[in-house]
Amino acid sequence: MTNPFEQVPLAELRERTSIKWRFFEPDVLPMWVAEMDVLPAEAVTRAVHDAMRRGDTGYPAGTAYAAAFARFADDRWGATVDVPRTALVSDVMMGAFELIRLLTPPGGSVIVTSPVYPPFHAYSRHAERAVVEAPLGDDLRLDVAAIEDACARAGDAGAVLLLCNPHNPTGIVHTRAELEAVAQVTARYGVRVISDEVHAPLTFDATFTPYWSVDPRGLSLTSASKAFNLAGLRTALIVGGAGTGEDLAGIAEVVSHGPSHIASIAHVAAFDEGRDWLDAVLAGLRDNRALLASALAEHAPTIRWRPGEATFLAWLDCRGTRVADPDARADPGYVGLSAGPAKAFLEQARVGLSAGEAFGTGGENHVRCNLGTRPDVIVEAVRRMGAVA
Secondary structure (H helix, E strand, O other): OOOHHHOOOHHHHOOOOOHHHHOOOOOOEEOOOOOOOOOOOHHHHHHHHHHHHOOOOOOOOOOHHHHHHHHHHHHHHOOOOOHHHEEEEOOHHHHHHHHHHHHOOOOOEEEEOOOOOHHHHHHHHHOOOEEEEOOOOOOOOOOHHHHHHHHHHHOOOOEEEEEEOOOOOOOOOOOHHHHHHHHHHHHHHOOEEEEEOOOHHHEOOOOOOOHHHOOOOOEEEEOOOOOOOOOOOOOEEEEEOOOOHHHHHOOOHHHHHOOOHHHHHHHHHHHHHOHHHHHHHHHHHHHHHHHHHHHHHHHOOOOEEOOOOEOOEEEEEOOOOOOOOOOOOOOOOOOOOOOHHHHHHHHHHOEEOEEHHHHOOOOOOEEEEEOOOOHHHHHHHHHHHHHHO
16 A cells, blocks of 8 residues: 555645645745645545536535534444534634634633643634633643633633544543543533544544533534645534534524535545545554654654654654753744744754644643654654754
8 A cells, every 4th residue: 555645755745835835944844734745535536526527616505514424433433423413614613613602601711621722722712712721631631630620710601621632732532431521520510512523533543432422512523624634625514412402503504604515525525435545544644653753762862752542743742852941831822833942943953843832731842743744754854853952
């Protein structure tokens, strides 16, 4: 089986016009934003081509996307999706934004398990909600006691827990027992849970449990965008637990106007016909993860990494390096790249990484590295980083 990450030469990658390859100067190796350096699944290319050829370029209609995801979830996780208890949205974070506004009043709170995907902070503040952090434990897993403390601190103003499963940036997959404990704690405080599950198809060494399957009041957000590298084709799905019918009915009808019809066609093809392609990507990512471990040991032993169980992202601990910043502080929601070790690696090693400080408490002196790229790019990036670390 051909490694999907070896199909596109570096020179051709540099011709791409998306943000990953256009944000930095040409001599920088971009290892930051969550785009993979692969070609699309042939089924996706064919579906989009056929839609364009027949002029099927209007507005989305029907439940084809939800039905395709239901088939995928049953096949991969043995999970049941009730198609009528779903809603189409433009992307995962806009879906989260709408649910935050629906489930909490102005002045309410959003609990996040930092360090976590920076838009969790930014979108919550944009929705005019207070962000309450419930940091991960030292083992990078959910700290249920910290979540309970955050629920208590959120008070009676109305709150949601914005969960990330699998977790971005650590790659941890929450266990069913952990999710059940979260459901019990949040129910006790009247806090609703919204779970971003966009990386779920990229699970390696764990059993993925959709949150809607353990909490009847839970709401999950999903999309083919990350696992099938379709971020430029925007559409996503809200999947609700058994008790969320009224919530889903309360989503404004105008929200359903955001998804792209062409994107939905592409995502349906991905979920239904792209599973062999996904398996090849998972195999390539396994190889890339092993390669990162060996490259760090050889070229950058002061950088520590605890491999997660999912995603194409690596959360690198740079606290023991020469570029660690003793005064580093969390700057949650900050999406720039010029902080802490990420700043040093960019300026001195010409490697573009995501600054850990942007992920909130616990992100200080860390960087997030994108492994969804060519193996030779990974080795060269680590070699450059090791020269300054």
